Amino acid sequence: MKYVDEYRDGDKARDIAAAIAAEVQPDRSYAFMEFCGGHTHAISRYGIEDLLPKNVRMIHGPGCPVCVLPIGRIDDAIRLAKRPEVTLCTYADLMRVPASGGLSLMKAKAAGADIRMVYSSLDAIRIAEANPERQVVFFAIGFETTTPPTAVALKTAEAKGLKNFSIYCNHVLTPVAMRAILEMPPTPDEPPIAIEGFVGPSHVSAIIGMEPYRVFARDYHKPVVISGFEPLDVMYSILMLVRQVNEQRSEVENQYIRAVKTEGNRVAIDLCDEVFELRESFEWRGLGAVPKSALKLRDAYAFYDAEKRFTVETQPAEDNPACECGAILRGQKKPADCRLFGTVCTPETPTGACMVSSEGACAAHWTYGRFRHRETNSALRKSA
Amino acid sequence: MTKTFRRKLDFKAGRVDMSHGAGGRAMAELISSIFKDAFGNELLEQGNDQASFPTPSGGRMVMTTDGYVVSPIFFPGGDIGSLAVHGTVNDLAMAGAKPLYLSASYIIEEGFPLGDLKRIADSMGAAAKAAGVMIVTGDTKVVERGKADGVFISTAGVGVVPDGINLSGDRARPGDKVIVSGSMGDHGVAIMSSRENLTFETEILSDSAALNGLVDAMVAAAGPHLRLMRDPTRGGLAATLNELAHQSGVGFRIVEDHIPIKRQVAAACELLGLDPLNVANEGKLVAVVAAEAAEGLLAAMRSHPLGAEAAIIGEAVEDDQRFVQMTTGFGGGRIVDWLAGEQLPRIC
Numbered sequence: 001m002k003y004v005d006e007y008r009d010g011d012k013a014r015d016i017a018a019a020i021a022a023e024v025q026p027d028r029s030y031a032f033m034e035f036c037g038g039h040t041h042a043i044s045r046y047g048i049e050d051l052l053p054k055n056v057r058m059i060h061g062p063g064c065p066v067c068v069l070p071i072g073r074i075d076d077a078i079r080l081a082k083r084p085e086v087t088l089c090t091y092a093d094l095m096r097v098p099a100s101g102g103l104s105l106m107k108a109k110a111a112g113a114d115i116r117m118v119y120s121s122l123d124a125i126r127i128a129e130a131n132p133e134r135q136v137v138f139f140a141i142g143f144e145t146t147t148p149p150t151a152v153a154l155k156t157a158e159a160k161g162l163k164n165f166s167i168y169c170n171h172v173l174t175p176v177a178m179r180a181i182l183e184m185p186p187t188p189d190e191p192p193i194a195i196e197g198f199v200g201p202s203h204v205s206a207i208i209g210m211e212p213y214r215v216f217a218r219d220y221h222k223p224v225v226i227s228g229f230e231p232l233d234v235m236y237s238i239l240m241l242v243r244q245v246n247e248q249r250s251e252v253e254n255q256y257i258r259a260v261k262t263e264g265n266r267v268a269i270d271l272c273d274e275v276f277e278l279r280e281s282f283e284w285r286g287l288g289a290v291p292k293s294a295l296k297l298r299d300a301y302a303f304y305d306a307e308k309r310f311t312v313e314t315q316p317a318e319d320n321p322a323c324e325c326g327a328i329l330r331g332q333k334k335p336a337d338c339r340l341f342g343t344v345c346t347p348e349t350p351t352g353a354c355m356v357s358s359e360g361a362c363a364a365h366w367t368y369g370r371f372r373h374r375e376t377n378s379a380l381r382k383s384a
Numbered sequence: 385m386t387k388t389f390r391r392k393l394d395f396k397a398g399r400v401d402m403s404h405g406a407g408g409r410a411m412a413e414l415i416s417s418i419f420k421d422a423f424g425n426e427l428l429e430q431g432n433d434q435a436s437f438p439t440p441s442g443g444r445m446v447m448t449t450d451g452y453v454v455s456p457i458f459f460p461g462g463d464i465g466s467l468a469v470h471g472t473v474n475d476l477a478m479a480g481a482k483p484l485y486l487s488a489s490y491i492i493e494e495g496f497p498l499g500d501l502k503r504i505a506d507s508m509g510a511a512a513k514a515a516g517v518m519i520v521t522g523d524t525k526v527v528e529r530g531k532a533d534g535v536f537i538s539t540a541g542v543g544v545v546p547d548g549i550n551l552s553g554d555r556a557r558p559g560d561k562v563i564v565s566g567s568m569g570d571h572g573v574a575i576m577s578s579r580e581n582l583t584f585e586t587e588i589l590s591d592s593a594a595l596n597g598l599v600d601a602m603v604a605a606a607g608p609h610l611r612l613m614r615d616p617t618r619g620g621l622a623a624t625l626n627e628l629a630h631q632s633g634v635g636f637r638i639v640e641d642h643i644p645i646k647r648q649v650a651a652a653c654e655l656l657g658l659d660p661l662n663v664a665n666e667g668k669l670v671a672v673v674a675a676e677a678a679e680g681l682l683a684a685m686r687s688h689p690l691g692a693e694a695a696i697i698g699e700a701v702e703d704d705q706r707f708v709q710m711t712t713g714f715g716g717g718r719i720v721d722w723l724a725g726e727q728l729p730r731i732c
Contacts, residue, residue, distance in 0.1 A: 004654060010641075010715045017715075047716015096403070096724075102394070110401035119656075231714050347724030348409040358657075368718040371707045 007230030008046070016235040017051040023242055029055040032241050033331055034199040035178060037064030037359025038229045044364035046231035049372070056238065059195060060364075062177055062286055062329040063204075065142040065170075066093045066357035070283045071317035073170055074099040077139050080168065080310055081105065081113040087131060089124035090139040092117045093357045098350055100317045121146075121153035128157070128165040137306045141170040145203040147295065148268040151275040154297070154304050166306040169296055172282065174204045175212040176293040180284075181330060182220050190332040197241040199234065200226035202256050209264025213252045221250040228256040275301055285319065285353060286329030325352035328361050335365040336373045342366065393417055402729050407618030408722045431631055432553050433475045433614065436545060444545040448475040452537040455730040457504065460574045461589030462666075464537055465508030470594045470666055471617065471732060472541040473515045477596040478613045478669065480551040480603055481543035486512060488539055489523040493532040504535065515594035517541070549603060555611040556632035560700040561678035563671045565598060565685055566591070566693040567644040568621050572663035573652045575731055588648050593667030598690045602671065605684030609677035615669050617732055622661040622720045624670050625708045632672075635703025638720065640713045642697045662723040664731045672700060 024030060034040055040060045043049065049058070062068050074097050081088035088105075095106040095117065109115040114134070118124050121138055128136035140150040150167060157165040178198065186192035200213055205226045213224040223244035227237035237255045244251060254260050275298060282294030297305040306312065319325065323345070324338035335341050335354070345351040347363055354360035358367075393413065403410040420428060427435040434448035452468045462470075469486065476483040488508065492501065512519050574590040595615065602610060612632075616624035621643070625636050645660045653660045667690065673681050678696055685691030698710075708720040 008714055010713050013715050045718060046712050046714040047718045048714075050716040051714075106401045106403065107399065110399040346409075347721075348403070348413070363724075367721045367724075371705075371709055371717070371719050374705060 569663035591667035638698030
């Protein structure tokens with residue numbers, strides 16, 4: 001544990017907090033978006049908000065793969081899982097996401113569908129090998145971090161000659177989503193968000209490197225600091241962002257040098273290029289249809305594509321109109337701004353995906369931070 | 385377009401899913417809206433892991449029942465047989481009772497190896513003897529292959545409460561101290577390390593143990609200052625403190641750095657993305673005690689082998705919202721919540 005304890009040291013945290021407090025200009029405010037759900041989780045779990053000056057605000061971004069997956073895609077997965085010949089393998093986070101008709105993967109499992117929770121894409125390969133009579137579908141989701149393991153699973157299946165394995169691909173791309181956030185037009189009832197810089201993804205950047213973020217520094221004049229997931233990483237990255245803003249710089253800086261190289265991971269990038277290609281467009285919860293924002297299997301690997309093997313045709317599905325997941329994923333609202341938060345929507349009875357995943361802004365705020373809004377909580381309880 | 389709006393507990397078409405057995409709010413809701421409705425009485429309303437009641441001939445008794453479905457049946461540091469004794473004895477002991485008699489019902493799947501069954505029964509017998517209780521009645525059922533998973537054990541237990549002892553989950557008061565008897569999360573991590581789909585190597589053993597001896601020492605040391613005890617099994621310390629906060633109508637403030645957690649347990653949890661405070665224990669207890677008796681109780685616990693690593697981790701506070709709040713080692717504050725949904729089924 002030593003390797004991680006040193007990034008959670010309370011004394012060092014206080015030192016960095018003092019540095020941030022000393023360097024922020026008291027007459028202005030700072031608003032930074034942490035793109036990744038992993039950062040949102042760290043900020044909530046370690047109480048980082050308590051260590052920041054009042055005029056430094058963190059805006060939670062859309063980097064929670066479970067949260068941005070639209071309901072229609074979960075509906076597809078449930079339909080796949082209900083086929084008698086299919087065993088659906090999924091990461092546990094997805095099990096409780098509300099789908100259409102009051103369903104979820106967990107409820108579909110309780111009703112008899114063969115759904116297995118896996119910890120890695122290779123677990124799905126093992127299940128396919130052990131059950132040759134079953135059609136094993138791997139429900140692949142995630143940003144650039146989890147894309148290479150899916151590619152490895154596919155190549156492994158190919159090498160083993162596994163005919164009963166396929167991939168339901170929902171991999172999405174980080175830089176495209178960051179751009180979509182910055183390009184978002186303000187709407188009458190949602191204020192524009194003034195993001196002054198990004199706490200950049202850690203594991204995603206370990207794959208894609210630093211280059212893909214240059215556009216934000218150069219064209220949008222937004223500083224980006226690639227940050228590790230440990231709380232001291234986040235604190236130090238915030239300090240680096242404050243310094244860039246104070247010095248009117250907008251650069252891509254790398255706080256996470258122990259894992260992120262400028263050029264990324266070439267082997268992983270090449271493997272993904274070989275296996276995947278861009279979708280014309282992909283629907284994101286909160287961001288809508290975003291062109292060239294997601295991946296599908298190349299034609300050469302169509303055999304392993306569950307969407308082709310089982311002809312999946314995604315039907316649009318409506319979010320609960322009272323659910324603010326969309327605005328929260330765009331950074332326009334905070335979890336406590338949603339009138340469902342903590343009343344009908346809790347981690348046990350989620351209305352939207354942001355309350356399900358541990359990386360979701362609502363789940364993180366509910367699980368770790370809701371004591372900060374006692375008055376709101378009381379008002380909510382009275383009105384509930 | 386299809387609607388996705390949330391629906392309430394649906395008795396017509398709804399089904400039990402794994403979250404209903406995970407020890408969190410979903411299970412609490414299931415118990416409340418099905419079993420409490422059906423069985424309702426004032427003893428059940430106590431909401432403890434055991435019921436405490438006066439006997440017609442004077443004195444007080446406690447009674448408890450428990451089902452064991454742990455997978456795998458044999459795990460590092462124990463097996464389903466010894467676990468069944470420890471879990472039942474501990475539920476009695478948490479009321480301050482002296483555990484006396486247990487029952488044992490076995491539901492066995494066709495095809496289960498007789499040698500394994502004997503090994504489990506021997507282990508159960510030895511655990512009972514060591515804990516000073518007798519297994520005085522039992523039942524045996526065999527179901528067809530595929531209708532169970534190896535063997536399930538169901539127990540009941542009774543014990544007697546010494547005069548002057550009145551422990552209940554609703555007795556924590558602001559200012560009381562919270563003590564844990566040792567390191568958190570050992571049992572859950574030991575079980576996880578032996579699951580076939582989660583192969584990782586660790587030397588962590590389950591902490592499965594009967595706590596009645598430790599409880600005797602605690603009752604002797606703190607007497608009426610002892611407000612309540614509970615064993616943080618499923619859902620771990622987090623679930624237990626939340627239950628107690630709601631039962632007692634208080635909040636708790638605890639300090640992360642004061643909670644004993646073994647390095648290997650912390651490392652395994654890190655790897656699996658779990659919080660050790662949500663992970664099950666089978667040989668640990670949480671005690672709430674009046675502040676003036678806390679140091680004396682702590683010393684008594686530390687001089688017992690099962691309480692050697694006991695620590696004061698925080699205190700009860702006034703809080704109309706019943707939050708369990710923790711100062712993190714990092715210096716910030718956060719809530720320690722029940723875990724939503726399923727962390728790991730069949731932990732006990």
